[in-house]
Amino acid sequence: MKTNINVFAVGYARISIKDQSSYSLTFQEQAIKRYCEQNKLTLIAFFRDDGESSDTFDRPNWKALEEFLQKHKDLVQYLVVLELDRFSRELTKALQKIDELYQKYKIRVVTVSEPISQDSSSPSSFLMRGIKLLIANHELNLIRSRTAQAMLQAKESGRFTHHAPFGYRNKKDRAGLPVLEIVPKEAEIIRFIFQQYIAGVPFSLIFEEARSQGFNRSGNNSIQHVLSNSLYAGFIKIAKSASQPERLVKGLHQPIISLSLFNTVQDLLKRRHKPIASKPKQVIPLRGMLRCPCGAAISGSYSGGRSRRKYLYYFCGKERSYNFPGETLHLMFDKILKQLSFTPTDFDLVREKAVTWLQEYRKNQGTQIKNCVDHIKAIKQKICYLQIALLNGVISTSMYNRAYADCSLHKAHWEAVANILRKEQLPVLDMLNRAGETLMHLNELFTTSREAEKFKLMKLIFPEALEFDGKLFLTSAVHPALAFNYRKNLFYDLLTLKQSKDENKGKTSEGR
Numbered sequence: 040m041k042t043n044i045n046v047f048a049v050g051y052a053r054i055s056i057k058d059q060s061s062y063s064l065t066f067q068e069q070a071i072k073r074y075c076e077q078n079k080l081t082l083i084a085f086f087r088d089d090g091e092s093s094d095t096f097d098r099p100n101w102k103a104l105e106e107f108l109q110k111h112k113d114l115v116q117y118l119v120v121l122e123l124d125r126f127s128r129e130l131t132k133a134l135q136k137i138d139e140l141y142q143k144y145k146i147r148v149v150t151v152s153e154p155i156s157q158d159s160s161s162p163s164s165f166l167m168r169g170i171k172l173l174i175a176n177h178e179l180n181l182i183r184s185r186t187a188q189a190m191l192q193a194k195e196s197g198r199f200t201h202h203a204p205f206g207y208r209n210k211k212d213r214a215g216l217p218v219l220e221i222v223p224k225e226a227e228i229i230r231f232i233f234q235q236y237i238a239g240v241p242f243s244l245i246f247e248e249a250r251s252q253g254f255n256r257s258g259n260n261s262i263q264h265v266l267s268n269s270l271y272a273g274f275i276k277i278a279k280s281a282s283q284p285e286r287l288v289k290g291l292h293q294p295i296i297s298l299s300l301f302n303t304v305q306d307l308l309k310r311r312h313k314p315i316a317s318k319p320k321q322v323i324p325l326r327g328m329l330r331c332p333c334g335a336a337i338s339g340s341y342s343g344g345r346s347r348r349k350y351l352y353y354f355c356g357k358e359r360s361y362n363f364p365g366e367t368l369h370l371m372f373d374k375i376l377k378q379l380s381f382t383p384t385d386f387d388l389v390r391e392k393a394v395t396w397l398q399e400y401r402k403n404q405g406t407q408i409k410n411c412v413d414h415i416k417a418i419k420q421k422i423c424y425l426q427i428a429l430l431n432g433v434i435s436t437s438m439y440n441r442a443y444a445d446c447s448l449h450k451a452h453w454e455a456v457a458n459i460l461r462k463e464q465l466p467v468l469d470m471l472n473r474a475g476e477t478l479m480h481l482n483e484l485f486t487t488s489r490e491a492e493k494f495k496l497m498k499l500i501f502p503e504a505l506e507f508d509g510k511l512f513l514t515s516a517v518h519p520a521l522a523f524n525y526r527k528n529l530f531y532d533l534l535t536l537k538q539s540k541d542e543n544k545g546k547t548s549e550g551r
């Protein structure tokens with residue numbers, strides 16, 4: 040019985056994403072352990088490789104394994120694997136390694152399908168192994184060419200198969216095929232980068248602001264990379280092959296920016312050879328935030344001129360001649376934000392309403408919690424009846440089990456609802472008071488915000504583009520909470536609400 044008690048073995052399991060092995064690490068480990076038990080081998084160590092390529096022995100855990108074997112070469116006699124292709128799919132490398140382990144440490148490699156007595160150094164077993172590995176090797180080659188083929192095909196059909204760039208995440212569709220999904224928060228940053236670039240903001244500043252918003256790429260060229268990535272406009276680049284030059288195909292994914300914006304940026308990138316690397320000394324608060332009626336973004340710059348005092352002016356990105364003094368524009372804009380801000384009376388009214396609503400809500404919450412408790416009580420009662428029915432033989436065990444499971448589910452539901460209601464005690468009034476301070480002084484908030492925050496605030500107040508036609512600001516929408524102020528204050532000489540295209544469409548069809 041105890042003949043083999045002092046025979047020591049080491050186990051090795053590996054899965055590889057690349058060769059799509061189908062045995063899980065756990066499965067391999069269990070099979071190896073079973074084999075060791077059956078053959079009375081004492082398993083003293085186990086090494087796992089998770090997802091590394093099977094081509095080389097540079098795998099980190101393989102190195103650890105070799106170090107271990109070297110250290111304990113006088114103790115260990117066997118290295119146990121599930122199949123030889125776990126060891127390596129590369130034929131010559133695997134055979135060399137098997138031979139090397141035997142020559143160096145007198146350690147034999149066995150698979151769980153082989154009897155332990157097999158002399159792995161005999162010519163016949165060497166040949167058998169060679170054949171097995173040859174098959175594995177052939178499979179690997181097949182997989183490789185299939186993968187390359189599949190990747191190209193996927194690309195041609197508009198599927199992006201690589202790691203998703205910032206703004207997207209990799210997903211599988213219903214058929215299990217790779218698709219890109221927009222990450223809304225990141226997409227917002229991508230749009231911001233494109234807009235800023237169009238508006239003439241230097242790369243360094245775009246980078247800094249994008250980072251503060253959550254852009255996580257680093258390096259000097261990350262902004263240029265974003266700007267020249269056709270993926271954001273919905274197109275996939277296919278590298279040139281022997282038969283075809285580099286080309287773009289329409290992707291299946293949702294674009295983040297429009298094709299025309301992308302093309303404009305490509306033209307600009309070509310024209311502006313050198314990126315403007317130096318940071319601007321002056322602040323240009325409205326740069327990139329306004330639009331000219333022609334559709335181009337309004338940019339800003341400090342004049343050089345002969346006079347010593349430099350002054351800020353804004354101009355249309357397309358029609359350079361069209362420009363306005365910065366100071367005037369700032370004053371106008373400040374006034375608009377001031378007028379849109381809540382008045383103290385407005386805010387008191389809102390707070391008053393909120394307090395009433397909150398009291399109502401809390402009362403309601405109490406009623407809802409009581410409602411939950413009643414439901415739970417009723418379900419408990421029902422379970423009680425079910426137990427009596429079961430004991431009296433009125434219902435079968437399977438019926439009881441089904442009904443009981445159903446009751447438990449309902450009970451859990453009402454308990455969860457009650458818990459949520461009990462926890463929901465946000466300091467709403469505190470939050471409201473804090474918000475009030477900013478709501479009453481939007482202009483100050485804008486002036487003191489960082490550039491990235493300015494953009495956010497702008498987007499919030501004016502969800503659609505804000506145009507400036509030289510005299511008047513125009514937009515098709517103001518945040519609903521502020522639209523009331525807009526109407527009440529009657530400052531049409533500064534800001535005009537124009538009809539959005541959709542509304543226009545609705546009107547004409549109604550009229551007919």
Ligand SMILES: [Zn+2]
Binds near residue numbers: 333355357
């Ligand atoms: Zn213009």
